Amino acid sequence: MGKVTGFKEFDRKTEGYRPVELRLKDYGEIFTGAHNTLHLQEQGARCMDCGVPFCQSDNGCPVDNLIPEWNDLVYHDKWQAALTCLHKTNNFPEFTGRVCPAPCEGSCVLGLNNPAVTIKNIEQAIVDKGFEEGWIQPTKVEHRTGKKVAVIGSGPAGLAAAEELNKLGYNVIVFERAERVGGLLMYGIPNMKLGKDVIDRRVNLLKQSGIEFITNVDVGKDVSVTQLQNGFDALVFTTGATQARDLPVDNRDADGVHLAMEYLTKSTQSLLNTGSADNSDLSAKDKDVIVIGGGDTGTDCIGTALRQGAKSIVNFELMGQPPETRADNNPWPLWPLIYRVDYGHAEAQKVFGEDPRQYHLMTKSFVKDENGKVIGLNTVNVNFKDGQLIEQIGSEKRWDTQLVLLSMGFVSPEHYLSNDANIALDERGNYQANYGEYATSQTGIFTAGDCRRGQSLVVWAINEGRGVATKVNEYLA
Structure with missing residues (x-):
């Protein structure tokens, strides 16, 4: 695939973000918005003619993207x-090309001894060009x-x-308890990573295709199952x-201690409703902010604050700083657990002069x-030995x-809907249903995504959404 010798001729070069000093002045997407066609063709040429494309394996893309093609x-x-x-x-793909951590790149065969193909950049560029050219239209x-x-x-x-x-x-009628369609995409991911106009554009296509959306209706509360x-x-x-996941330590009830998703949601709502995220009652303006827990959500809190x-x-990170390269117990094609600097x-390093992360820290009390x-809060340094803290x-x-x-992540769906539907839960508190089948304990009720599998990636949510549609069709046929 690509140019036969491309992986030897061209180095990996990702599309850059907007300069930090510029993007910090607004809530626009961090991406430049301009795709260099020749550059992307060159990066596509790096894709090897793999005997087995591991980017499509179980360790690679959950939606089985036809990446080499x-x-x-x-x-x-x-x-x-x-x-x-x-x-x-x-x-x-306009969502995944922006927010997916790209497990496909972690399992790229080229990544055995060279930097992986820039799969995520190419994916985003393809769909962005599709919208620009008017190739993406409502389904008839x-x-x-x-x-x-x-x-x-x-x-x-x-x-x-x-x-x-x-x-x-x-x-199909989609019920959403919030005032806007999109769920996690709308309120859990800030505008800098996923512009809400990008979501609205796709939702409008779905509406024009015949799907109805009803917002501000909380099923299990406003209307029964x-x-x-x-x-x-x-x-x-x-x-x-x-x-x-909460942090049950002394003085957890202190005013000013909030779940990350509450903060991100209110900030996005303020931005969409008033044009400024600073109008949120949880604004970080002029405050010393501490984010407990890393991952994408922690990074999004940093960027918003x-x-x-x-x-x-x-x-604060409970674990230690990851290594710069793969450890011996983290071989290819597993996801590389390495040190990364996200947006x-x-x-934060540009503004305050240093990386905001502090490792091996456990919060004892507020x-x-x-x-x-x-x-304030009190911490203690921790280490792990033989699995013990x-x-x-x-x-x-x-x-x-x-x-x-x-x-610090999420533990399960909220249970008022499952209680109202009288469906069984698994040992982790998720809606019980087998992967690939998606049927709950109640006939005619199916489930998919994070509420079934636990907190996961957007690509896995799409995978399960597609899968559950197949099973519903088999049930109703």
């Missing part, structure tokens, strides 16, 4: 054909079955399920894993003033802070 098409300047190839497996559904399906939740799993079911001729069952032939639960004018930002880290507001005696430290954001 569209890399080759890009190399040969066949962009529209590349888009068709991309859409065969991925409903929303020639035949309707007369049967109705309700999808509960409008995140990536719900949107993928809705689109696939609509293509199959079902009348039984009521929906009386009006629909099948239900699909794609509510996400929205029950965040910087734009709101935080006085200082520190990011928020680079921005400190609040006489009015109940958080003014060991506190270092004498390493206790007090940190000043007026805003603490807990970014």
